[in-house]
Amino acid sequence: MADTITIRTDSETEHALEVLTHDGSSRSAAIRQAVLDAAMRRERATEMRRAVLRMPLGEPDGINIAEELSAARDEER
Secondary structure, three states, rough: OOEEEEEEEEHHHHHHHHHHHOOOOOHHHHHHHHHHHHHHHHHHHHHHHHHHHHHOOOOOOOOOOOHHHHHHHHHHO
């Protein structure tokens, strides 16, 4: 048997539940699906962040942007 969860709703949450149950789904089913969808999106976002962090940065090209910007600013003065 599954655990029961109680939530407090506000007008924004009630509107969201109306949208999610418009197709005839029960509030319980809509909430359960919303929680599953949110978890899946978060896991996917976490994996995408990890993939970006694992990407090779390549070799430095020998250009020091900070130094070049500083020199350009000095020339403008």
